[in-house]
Each structure stands twice: as C-alpha cells, then as structure tokens.
Amino acid sequence: MSGASVHPVVAHDEISLGEAAAPPTEPTPQPSGLSMVVFSGELDKVLAAFTIANGAAAMDLPVSMFFTFWGINVLRRGSPVTTSVKKTAMEGMFGRMMPRGPDHLQLSTLRMGGLGTRLMKREMARKHVAGLESLVRSAREQGVQFIACQMSMNLMGLKKEELIDGITIGNVASFIDAADRSRITLFV
Amino acid sequence: MMEAPALSTLKADKVVDARGTACPGPLLEAKRAIAAVPMNGILEVISSDEGTTTDVPLWARKVGHDYLGTVAEGGNWRIYVRRRK
Numbered sequence: 001m002s003g004a005s006v007h008p009v010v011a012h013d014e015i016s017l018g019e020a021a022a023p024p025t026e027p028t029p030q031p032s033g034l035s036m037v038v039f040s041g042e043l044d045k046v047l048a049a050f051t052i053a054n055g056a057a058a059m060d061l062p063v064s065m066f067f068t069f070w071g072i073n074v075l076r077r078g079s080p081v082t083t084s085v086k087k088t089a090m091e092g093m094f095g096r097m098m099p100r101g102p103d104h105l106q107l108s109t110l111r112m113g114g115l116g117t118r119l120m121k122r123e124m125a126r127k128h129v130a131g132l133e134s135l136v137r138s139a140r141e142q143g144v145q146f147i148a149c150q151m152s153m154n155l156m157g158l159k160k161e162e163l164i165d166g167i168t169i170g171n172v173a174s175f176i177d178a179a180d181r182s183r184i185t186l187f188v
Numbered sequence: 189m190m191e192a193p194a195l196s197t198l199k200a201d202k203v204v205d206a207r208g209t210a211c212p213g214p215l216l217e218a219k220r221a222i223a224a225v226p227m228n229g230i231l232e233v234i235s236s237d238e239g240t241t242t243d244v245p246l247w248a249r250k251v252g253h254d255y256l257g258t259v260a261e262g263g264n265w266r267i268y269v270r271r272r273k
C-alpha cells in the first residue's frame with residue numbers, strides 16, 4: 001500500500017520537471033578547441049601561452065589567441081614603423097618604452113636589468129627550447145588565430161601597421177565568441 | 189600496444205629525430221612527419237626526453253593514430269605510431 005502512495009508523488013515530480021525544462025532548441029555543436037587571453041607581456045608567460053597553443057594545434061584543436069593589454073606587444077613588429085596617423089606625446093612614449101615584438105620581451109622574474117633574460121635565452125638555446133619568435137611562427141603555420149584587442153591598441157596608441165600581418169582586430173565579443181566555441185579557455 | 193622485441197622488428201616508413209627539440213618541438217615534428225607516412229605506415233619518433241614518451245601517445249590518440257609502443261635505448265626513446273588517418 002505504501003508503494004502506491006509514493007508512486008504518484010514521483011510521477012508528479014517528473015511531470016513538473018518536464019514542464020520546467022526549456023523547450024528543445026537546435027542542437028548546438030559540441031564545443032572543441034582552445035581559446036586564450038594573452039594579457040601578459042612577459043617572456044616566460046608568453047612562452048607558456050605559445051607552448052600550449054602549439055601543442056593544442058598539433059593535437060588538432062582549433063586555437064584562437066586574444067592579445068590584450070601588455071600582451072598586444074607580442075604582435076608588434078620588431079622595428080619602428082612610421083604610422084600614417086600622428087601619435088600623441090603619450091602614445092609615442094608608450095610606443096618607445098614597450099617591447100617591440102617577441103624578441104624584446106623580458107622575464108617576469110630574475111630580470112636583473114635584462115641580464116637575467118639574456119642568460120635565460122642562452123640557456124634555452126643550449127637546451128634546445130624553442131624561442132618565442134619560432135613558437136609564434138609555428139603557431140601561425142599551424143593556423144592559430146590571432147586577435148588583437150582594439151581597445152588596448154587605442155589605449156597604447158598602437159596602429160594596425162605596427163602589428164604583424166594576418167591578425168584580426170576585435171574586442172571583447174571576439175574573445176567571447178571564440179571562448180564560447182571552445183572547450184578550454186586560459187588566461188595568461 | 190606492442191612489446192619491445194616486436195617493436196624492434198618494425199620497419200618505420202619515416203623516422204623523425206626529435207632529440208634536438210624540447211616541448212612542444214617533438215609534437216610539432218611528429219605532426220609534420222606523419223603527413224609523409226603512407227596510410228597504415230609507421231612513424232618512429234626518437235626523443236631524448238622522457239616526457240615525450242608520455243606526450244606522443246596522447247597526441248596520437250587525440251589525432252586518431254595508433255600508438256604502438258616505445259623502446260628505451262641508451263638514454264633515448266624510440267616511439268612508434270601507426271598512421272590511421
């Protein structure tokens with residue numbers, strides 16, 4: 001008898017759960033891939049970001065990297081570029097003081113006025129650890145998508161022609177869109 | 189998975205020497221090299237770091253190839269993968 005009184009309660013619960021559930025929507029594709037925010041502009045952190053990006057791409061994951069704030073400097077060309085638009089004094093100063101591209105980044109620790117970075121690079125070469133420039137190149141060869149944050153570019157006065165070719169320029173929606181379609185998201 | 193004696197009888201269709209690279213180098217080398225291996229052919233990756241013996245099988249499984257096994261040999265490792273796609 002007790003079983004008979006329990007059963008309707010369970011059935012009722014099932015019905016109300018069914019009513020509460022959202023109506024069926026279009027099946028969304030299973031997200032896959034890796035999306036990253038590269039916020040840091042320090043050699044060690046950016047090396048980690050590109051090691052992960054290259055590994056993911058080698059494992060056939062679609063990878064997109066969103067470069068913002070200090071990270072935008074990774075995308076700068078190695079030598080000064082005369083921009084079509086004149087920079088303000090502050091923008092010019094930012095441009096001169098911030099690193100121009102992968103080869104000019106400094107370590108986040110043991111920096112020792114640049115000496116630490118030089119020693120680390122020497123040790124990397126000695127132990128066959130790929131340098132950042134080479135990792136950036138192989139990420140591009142593997143089809144990793146680079147997105148530069150427009151807001152950061154504006155803030156620091158960086159113009160598109162100062163950045164390497166083949167990148168997309170976007171804002172937060174570009175990152176959210178990439179993150180929403182990926183299964184792994186990392187902030188470096 | 190194959191045992192070492194059986195593995196050492198395998199004739200690799202392509203051998204990639206990844207001893208001169210550190211992470212993520214061996215994965216990139218393996219990815220590049222497998223394209224030159226015929227379907228169902230065998231790729232051999234030679235590595236001097238032990239981490240690669242963990243990573244190459246994971247790469248193979250993720251990408252859809254068969255990991256056959258690894259032979260340790262004088263401080264190096266020979267890692268065998270059969271191309272499946």
